[in-house]
Amino acid sequence: MPKYRESDADIDFYNKFKIEEKILQAEKLLLKVQEILRQKPDLFEIAESSLNHLINDLEQRENSLELKRIEELTNKHFFVDSYQRGYKWKPQQVKALLDDIDEFKIEKSSDFYCLQPVVVKRTKLQDDVQYYWELIDGQQRMTTIFIILSYLNKDKFFHLRYETRKESTEFLNQLSNLPENASEIPLSTIDSHYFFEAYKAIQEWFLKKEEEAGFSREDWKSKLLKNTKVIWYAVRNNENEDFRKQSIEILVVSKCDVLTTYLSCLDCILIKIDARQLHDFLSSWKSLKFSV
Structure with a gap:
């Protein structure tokens, strides 16, 4: 299987930035709800029911991948x-x-x-x-x-x-x-x-x-x-689990195809490996495709 090399610091910074950005957007929406309820307090029960439903739905959802x-x-x-x-x-x-x-x-x-x-x-x-x-x-x-x-x-x-x-x-x-x-x-x-x-x-x-x-x-x-x-x-x-399982298989296979195509176009000299090493590396990705 291939190795993955990423900068932990870069990834952590990017992820934290995106999370904070989304939290800020959510806070703005909640402030808007508060303002509406101040103007129309008779809508409180409807808002409470809707928000409880939303919270329950969010708790049931998981990260997709x-x-x-x-x-x-x-x-x-x-x-x-x-x-x-x-x-x-x-x-x-x-x-x-x-x-x-x-x-x-x-x-x-x-x-x-x-x-x-x-x-x-x-x-x-x-x-x-x-x-x-x-x-x-x-x-x-x-x-x-x-x-x-x-x-x-x-x-x-x-x-x-x-x-x-x-x-x-x-x-x-x-x-x-x-x-x-x-x-x-x-x-x-x-x-x-x-x-x-x-x-x-x-x-x-x-x-x-x-x-x-x-x-x-x-x-x-x-x-x-x-x-x-x-x-x-x-x-x-x-x-539906079968549908979701199919989706993950398609996603992983398609990503393997993209990487295989990309690596096939690289000059072996530029990536400092010989043709045999490149062949072995590509084969490992192909084996991942068919064993998912």
Whole structure:
């Protein structure tokens, strides 16, 4: 996957400027509402009802598309609904993710490794007062990251609940309590089998990597938390998930096409890489297109 390099200071300044500008516009509108109510106090009940409806609507809306560091997911509650297929990643897929993050080279703090999109919807379950983020797409990757952090932290970094079987959720949330070199434990569900196979693959990968000179488990974890981001897309509760999922796929694919076309037009000498490196770089973007 390609690296992204941005100036954190420039981005933060621009974002803060745009936010302050929008807040100022909102304040002007509220001042206008106040002036109207002073002139026509009989409209207060209508205004109160309308504003309460607006506030409720705003609370239900989420940012349409953003990049989130893995560390920003701490203590969030995720939920996988029963219509989703179970966790099915094989050990080689888990190790491929570990390798990709390990091989990513950080040259400055703003560099980050980008994971594929996670599509979520804010929801409240009937038997729980806690709000959850329902994982509409990306549950395989998020579950793998949950298991990785359970192994590294020996604690839950965020919360993950599977609707399919209560036993599966209980097993998943007990992985952080397993001792080092755990190899055989009772498995009550097919989900537990795949969870444990992923856990063993992670354990094996880290134990093998620690035999290499210079490898640091803490450095790797820091790279995952601080320099790895997901493309986070939150849909509103009253929108059709299939349509929104299609939209994010089209958006990501179209952006990959634009970048591919742009890079193809660059002179290899100007960007100081040879033709083979350019080909490999473009191939990584094409693979992103077809795997979203």
